[in-house]
Amino acid sequence: MLKLKEMSLKEVSSKTGTSIASLKVSVHRGIAALRKSLGNKE
Numbered sequence: 001m002l003k004l005k006e007m008s009l010k011e012v013s014s015k016t017g018t019s020i021a022s023l024k025v026s027v028h029r030g031i032a033a034l035r036k037s038l039g040n041k042e
Contacts, residue, residue: 009020016023 007015009023012018012023013020018026
């Protein structure tokens, strides 16, 4: 939601009931997983 719908962390947090810190961790891990699956090692 955060990246796809261009929402702020605060907006996503209120809609999902997830803390902002938890959202940051999830986004970071998701992007890292995408990079790994696409072969980007940066």
